Amino acid sequence: MxxxxxxxxxxxxxxxxTLVHNTVAIKVQLRKDGPAKIEVPLSIERAGRTLVSQFVRFDEGAAEQTVNINYTPEEPGDFVLTAQLPPQAQERTTVNNSSMFKLRVEADPIRVLYIEGILRPEYKFLRECLSRDPDVDLISFVRSASQREISVAGVMTGSELLTPERLEKIHVVLLGDFEANMMDDSSYAALKTWVENGGGLMILGGYQNLSENGLIRTPLADLLPVEIAEGGMQQIDQPFRFDLTYEGRRHPAFAITGDMAQDARLWNSLPELKGVAAVKGIKPAATVLARHPLANPQSADQEGYIVLATQPFGKGVVTVLTADTTWRWSRLLRLAGQSDALYVRFWSQMTxxxxxxDMVTAQTALQISTDKALYQRGSRVALTVTRNPAVMLPGEEGEKAALELTIYTPDNQTIPLTPASDVTNVNRWTAAYFPGRGGRFQVLARLLRSGSDLANQQTEFLVEGSQIELEDPAPNPALMQQIARTTGGLYAEITDDPAVRKLVESLPGEPRITSKAQTTQIWNSPTLFIGFLILVTVEWIVRRRNQLI
Structure with missing residues (x-):
């Protein structure tokens, strides 16, 4: 070499x-100095792990080229990536063999289709809530403003809305309260197949859809996690606060602080719901997440009426909410001047x-990020670590875990940091670091309980130190020869006396031009003063003749 x-x-x-699972085109400009022909791999790396690579061929002599390399991210988040060329034997310097850049990978928007029978309060508040969610792309359809305006049953067949081709682009379907014949059997059949292939369906209970003439009369009957009562539906109208079951307290839709007992108390502090559709019972494969405090005399175990239940169907999932007044969690709190954050959180997490x-986020119990990807030496690096409370970690409930934060410097030194807990969020920590040198730094966050590693995550950042010219002050003959050829100049090694003498002798003899500066003061010149008096006199005469004085 x-x-x-x-x-x-x-x-x-x-x-x-970019969006997760979408291919992003990365353009990397490369340069090679030196006479040798070479082929090397160009790789895109994250925290030392190669994500994608391809070989690049350089011809003889100095060369520069732009390489297009495609990368398809598999998970959302903020990442610091590195474009890397491998160091070569006897290479003059390797500090310019890589370049770091930041890429934010966002999850695909959750496409939600909400079909409602009438313009009821639950529709109004839920539509507003989902419309404000930046990760949700909402499509809503309501048949009429009120029940009185429905003159013909089955105003909407739904066959043009719930086609397999359109459902293929939808992630979640919310079915509001309407009679079974509002949509035809082909729509229900398409919806059933869609759920079986992985879709998420939620039934928002009401007087129509959970009655004996409701969804139980459609192809969706097998999907429902609840048994519909025979002889007509009973409506429990008295206000209530639901009780979360053990499965409900562990469910991602109700996760807030990571402490299940504390989360249950927070949900119980919300305004009372008013009314629940009394279904008969639960199906064998279903799970009850929340119950009414009143015992259901139709159920074998005499437990409370079902408020929220779910069950898998094929690759998808079906959930039934028998209460239709969750809007009270928003409206009553806002009227009292309080935040409706728990209402927003419930529907956000349920969606x-x-x-x-949740299957994607469950893979990362911890997330660590820096405020920038590139820093100057001595500047402040702000680190933030966030724990995902929806991820259940091993150990006893309520047992406290400790966060350990470590910096690995470019010269392989280990620097422990003391993270500070966020007083407003028990699942968030912050720390600061001031790098004293340039290079690539790695950060490792570990969540420990009784010395056991529960979760870990790492990231990296780059610190600019001295300029590349100062990192390697040795002359670059190949580059200087290239500059000389390009500009029509000459090059000679300083130690090559004959070449230096020849270079000096070849310099053209240009005439020497000298300049001399001479300062003259004119403010006290008699000629200038007389000229000034003449101009003032002429002005006075002109003004006098024109009667301006």
Whole structure:
């Protein structure tokens, strides 16, 4: 290998944001100095792990080229990636063999289809809530403003709305309260197949859909996690606060702080719901998440009426909510000047769970991020670590876990940091670090309980130190020869006396031009003063003749 060779990553052109599972084109500009022909792999790395790579061929002599490399992210988050060329034997410097860049990978928007029979309060508040969610793309349809305006049963057949082709693009379907014949059997059959293939369906109970003439008369009957009461539906109208079951307290839709007992108390502090559709009981494969405090005399175990239940169907999931007044969690609190954050959180987390987004986030119990990807030496690096409370970690409930944060410097030193807990969020920690040198730094966050590693996550950031020229002050003959050829100049090694003498003798003899500066003061010149008096006199005469004085 020619000792004068040098490979460098000049720049990286990459979109700052992309969607998960979407291919992003990364343009990397590369340069090679030196006479040798070479073929090397260009890789895109994250925390030392190669994500994608391809070989790049350089011809003889100095060369520069732009390489397009495609990368398809598999998980959402904020990532620091590195475009890397491998160091070569006897390469002059390797500090320019890589370049870091930041990429935010966002999850696909959750496409939600909400079909409602009438314009009831539950529809109004839920539609507003989902419309404000930046991760939700909502499509809503309501048949009429009130029950009195329905003159013909089956105003909407639904066959043009719930086609297999359209359902293929939907992640979650919410069915409001309407009679069974509002949609035809082909729509229900398409919806059943869609759930079986992985869709998330939620039934928002009411007087129509959970009655004996409701969904039980459609192809969706097998999907329902509850048994419909015979002889007509009973409505329990008295206000109530539901009781979360053990499965409900562990469900991602009700996760807040990570402490199940504390979360249950928070949900119980919400305004009372008013009314529940009394279904007969639960199906064998279903799970009850919340119950009414009143015992259901039709159930074998005499437990409370079912408020929220779910069951898997094929690759999908079906959930039934028998209460239709969750809007009270928003309206009553807002009227009292309080936040409706728990109402927003319930529907946000339930929507994500129905769309199977929890299966993605469950893989990362911890998330660690920096405020930037590139820093100057001595500047403040702000680190943030967040724990996902929906991820259940091993150990006893309520047992406290400790966060350990470690910096790994470019020269393999280990620096422990003391993270500070966020007083407003028990699942968030912050720390700061001031790097004293340049290079690539790695950060490792570990969540420990009794010395056992529960979860860990890492990231990296780059610190600019000295300039590359100062990192390697040795001359670059190949580059200087290239500059001389390009500009029509000459090059000679300083130690090559004959070459230096020849270079000096070849310099053209240009005439020497000298300049001399001379200062003259004119403010006290008699000629200038007389000229000034003449101008003032002429002005006075002109004004006098024109009667301006």
């Amino acid at each position: 020619d000792p004068s060779i040098d490979l460098s990553v000049v720049s990286v052109d990459c979109p700052s944001r 994500r769970w129905l769309s199977h987004r």
